[in-house]
Amino acid sequence: MxxxxxxxxxxxxxxxxxxxxxxxxxxxxxxxxxxxxxxxxxxxxxxxxxxxxxxxxxxxxxxxxxxxxxxxxxxxxxxxxxxxxxxxxxxxxxxxxxxxxxxxxxxxxxxxxxxxxxxxxxxxxSRHLHTMADQYYTEKQANIFLNYLQGDTLPPEDKPLFDELTDKFPHDTPFALCLIKIENKDGEPYILKNLLSLIKDQHIFEDFYPFIYTDNICGLLIFEPSLTRLEARYYKVSGCIPETFSRPFVIISGEPCLDFTRLPEEFQALLSLIGHSVFLKKNRIYWLDECRDITASPQRFLCNFRAAFLISLRSGNPEKACEVFTEALYSMAEEAPSAYNLSIVLSEFFLSCSIYTNEIQEASGTDNAFYVHELMENYLSLEEIAAWCSSYLSSACHYPSSAEHASPNILVSKAVSIIEASFADPDLDLSFIADKTGYTSSYLSTTFKKITGFSIVQYITKYRMEKARALLCDGSLKLKDICDRIGYTDVFYFSKRFKSFYGYSPSDYMKMNRP
The missing domain is CATH 3.40.50.2300 (Response regulator)
Incomplete structure (x- = not known):
């Protein structure tokens, strides 16, 4: 008013x-x-x-x-x-x-x-214009700060904004830089914003500057003189994330210091280490100094990999091929666990699969680099990666015949039709759609995301949330009724997903749209 x-x-x-x-x-x-x-x-x-x-x-x-x-x-x-x-x-x-x-x-x-x-x-x-201007100003400062962390030279026109931001930081208090990686396979746009809001609302840190790096990595510049208190506050964050978001995560932090010029170097070290998160235990806090830097060559883990892998496939033994891959994957993880080595092993796996599939059919036009990036970015355990690759291998070895094989676009259209017709079914998921289409889950999932830009789960969530938002505008339906109509059996879980997706709760949205 x-x-x-x-x-x-x-x-x-x-x-x-x-x-x-x-x-x-x-x-x-x-x-x-x-x-x-x-x-x-x-x-x-x-x-x-x-x-x-x-x-x-x-x-x-x-x-x-x-x-x-x-x-x-x-x-x-x-x-x-x-x-x-x-x-x-x-x-x-x-x-x-x-x-x-x-x-x-x-x-x-x-x-x-x-x-x-x-x-x-x-x-x-006027307020809308001011809000947009403030948002632009804040986002520009955040981008300038990120550029500084990444070691970029700041242009003269950005220096005043950077100085204005850093002048607000306490200059006599040690600071620590940390990165938080949270699993976000569904690509929910507000997951990190809600996490940072939670940290702020619960006053976990007295003085800090938050920033978002990617869809699943955010950072905190925390001003805290006591290492003991800093560690205690990290443990409080580690309790909030699984309780509120039900997602696995990894926290990696440097130790408090006063040298602001070290920030870019420390950021790169943290970024490199969090890239190894697939080799780290989930839901834990790691300190930069306690984690070793491994630079061993991956070549010996791949010795004869391609030959043994292809021999197994050509002899009609995909189970043996899967064993060859799993052995290479876990040998690398045991002896030289690094993000770079993981990318080499995965690239070799997809390249070998492409060689085999091209021998038995026309090239499918798959983008191996796309698969490698998706697996390394969105999975936080080797077990999940190994299971995904096993499913992918099954798809490559049991490819539908050319008479049965639908083009990727037709397959995606069919999947979308199934989602639109069955979104109210609580059992609707990737396996449900794979059974309906006759394709393996891995092939369907990667093909769908490559064409639409969304994972199957993300698209289902997006479609359900859009339907929910329309039903919330009705004003006459209870949340339980809305959940029943869009395929959710738990009102509390639906409310969390809705807030994670849009940034506000269903009840707040109903208040905003009351006639």
């Missing part, structure tokens, strides 16, 4: 104005009233109303005097001047004070309603 102040030295005019229109229905609430200009100015300073309706002539201070003060002090309060016909030309001469409108006494109800609506629209548009 917008706050409004009414000031006139005549009691009956004030009373008439207070009851002339239904202010509440127009989005206003009466914040105060005054019988003279000095009292009106005092209330404006105290209450900071959005709109002041002021008589042009009042004792002590006139309405125009007050308008001038508001203009000079840039308070942002809109002003409507009440004037008689005799003073109207005089009032117009002071338009440079930023007066929004002039109303002749006696004030007409329809005229006042129109002006109030115009004021409301003007304020909302």
């Amino acid at each position: 917008l706050k409004i102040l009414i000031a006139d030295d005549e009691y009956f005019i004030r009373e008439r104005l207070k009851h002339l229109v239904d202010y509440q229905s127009l989005g206003y609430e009466l914040a105060g009233e005054a019988a003279n200009g000095e009292k009106a100015w005092q209330l404006i300073r105290e209450l900071k109303p959005d709109l002041a309706i002021l008589d042009i002539k009042m004792p002590l201070l006139s309405g125009l005097n007050i308008a001038q003060k508001i203009h000079e002090e840039q308070l942002g309060t809109k002003v409507i001047i009440l004037t008689s016909y005799d003073y109207f030309s005089y009032a117009q001469e002071s338009i440079h004070y930023g007066v929004f409108a002039y109303l002749l006494k006696p004030v007409d109800r329809l005229m006042l309603t129109d002006v109030l609506q115009d004021v409301s629209k003007n304020i909302m548009e």
